[in-house]
Amino acid sequence: MASRRCLLRLLSSRLVPQRSQPLAPVSIATRTLTSLSEPLGPPAPRALPSPRLYYPSRCHFATRSSGDEDDDEYEEEHYDEEGSEGEWGDEDEEVAAKKPSGKTEEEKVAEAAEIGYKVLGPLGADEKPFKPYEPVFAVVQIGSHQFKVSNGDSIFTERLKFCDVNDKLVLNRVLMLGSQTQTVIGRPILPDAAVHAVVEEHALDAKVIIFKKKRRKNYRRTKGHRQELTKLRITNIEGIDKPETAAVAA
8 A cells, every 4th residue: 555655646746747936826806806807708719620530541550561452452352243243132032942852853742642732844834724714613632631622713721842833733632523413522532533723822821929828937938930821723623524614604
């Protein structure tokens, strides 16, 4: 403690300048009178600091040589080249793309057949698969769900694998066919029946909130889920005698 006090006294004596001559004592009254007698003028303009304090340059604190400038030019050129390779949004498209499954074509066909469909390929530009309405319905099974469909209907199923938008599908797991004159029921499926469809889009269902709580345990968990869906448009139903179009129009 004593050494610290000595150091503080030495520093204070060095920092405070010593006056050669003592100033004459002046009373407080004279100080106030002199300050009042002086005219009040406009305040002196204050010098603003240089803008460099607010907008620092790109240079580093370390000393720079002539070779550093060449490095900066190379970095700027390299950055411009990287930015010109792709536009904004390309990364999002790459993330949205599905990774390859790594399965062979035979394995893909077998897995699709278990679900209840077969991929025929993309829809051609000259093809017109959509037909006018026909009074025929079918009950098909896709995965673990059953749908009653007619020509021109659109249905939402769980996300179908190994198919893209505008691909043609054949739903081969048909449970029942019906028209105005006859009804055919499978045991459990109809081997000669088929329902043709086209993939319109892959979408996400509305968000479902899952909330879990255990009372008196300070346990709360909130989680959301959006189911992946595939929209199919039914184009044709095969395996049953269809009435004539003229009779339907009448």
